[in-house]
Amino acid sequence: MEVIAIQKSTLEGMKNELKALLELTKNATKRYTPIFAEEQWLDHQEVCLMMNITKRTLQTYKNKGLLPYSRLNRKNYYKRSDVQALLEAGQPYNTADNGFIDE
Template sequence: MEFVGIEKQMFEEMVRKFEQFEQKVMEICNQRNDKKLNKWMDNQEVCNFLNISPRTLQTLRDNGTLSFSQIKHKMFYKPEDVQNIAIRIKNNPHTTKKRV
């Protein structure tokens, strides 16, 4: 693994520019009234919907069974992907452990 060091000032400038970019993207989404991200599900919603534990959800992510998008440190899931997993669990309930 290769590490690249940068000066603190350069890093802070990169973070500032990324935050500006993030703000612009959110402004564009709001202008277009395109709030599809609000329709996406977060970890808690998926766990409740599938009746699984957070650890089981992590396993589904780790093994590629359930695709996700990550923004900062928060995971988001397309409802249709979650619905497909629900169908698979219904057809084969031994694929995941149920939350107690």
């Protein structure tokens, strides 16, 4: 075991810096906590399972603006309420631009 000796003032300075960093982290996360607490967010796999659609159909919904999403660290997330609203609206899953359903 290695023992390292440092001055008490240096140790106190390190402790104060760690406390300040912890406080900054708490303040930063406090702003975003209500956003995630009030709404459940789903990834693409959960949305596909919930709506019984393929990844490609989900991509079409995104491209056409039918299903809003948020991007975080190169990954898309969808609000459960938005997915539910699309399901309740009875959006045809394979509707082409001309309005006809592809079969």
